[in-house]
Amino acid sequence: MYNALLACVPFLSAFVFAGIETKAIAAIAAGVAISCGALGCSFAMGKAASHAIDAGARQPEVLGKIQTMLLAAIVFIESLCIYSLVVALLLIFMFR
Numbered sequence: 428m429y430n431a432l433l434a435c436v437p438f439l440s441a442f443v444f445a446g447i448e449t450k451a452i453a454a455i456a457a458g459v460a461i462s463c464g465a466l467g468c469s470f471a472m473g474k475a476a477s478h479a480i481d482a483g484a485r486q487p488e489v490l491g492k493i494q495t496m497l498l499a500a501i502v503f504i505e506s507l508c509i510y511s512l513v514v515a516l517l518l519i520f521m522f523r
Contacts, residue, residue, distance in 0.1 A: 453522035457515035464511020471504045 479497040483490045 453518045457518040461515040464508050468508040475500045
C-alpha cells in the first residue's frame with residue numbers, strides 16, 4: 428500500500444521521508460476529499476435552487492415541472508457528495 432500511495436502522488440514522497448506516516452497523509456487526503464466534495468455540492472445545490480426559484484417566479488404555471496427537475500438535479504448533486512464520502516472512508520480504512 429505504501430508504494431501505491433507514493434506512485435499515485437509523487438510529491439508525497441518528500442513528506443514521507445520527512446517523517447510523516449502514510450496514515451497521516453491518508454487522513455489529510457480524506458479531509459481534503461470530503462471538504463472539496465461537500466463545498467462543491469453545496470454551491471451546486473444553492474445555484475440550482477436559486478435558478479429554480481427564479482424560473483418559478485417568471486413562469487408560475489410550470490412550477491411543478493421545475494420542482495421535479497430541481498429534485499432530480501439535487502439527487503445527482505448529492506450523489507457526488509456521497510462519492511466523496513466513500514473516497515474519504517476508503518482512504519481512512521485502507522491505510523490503517
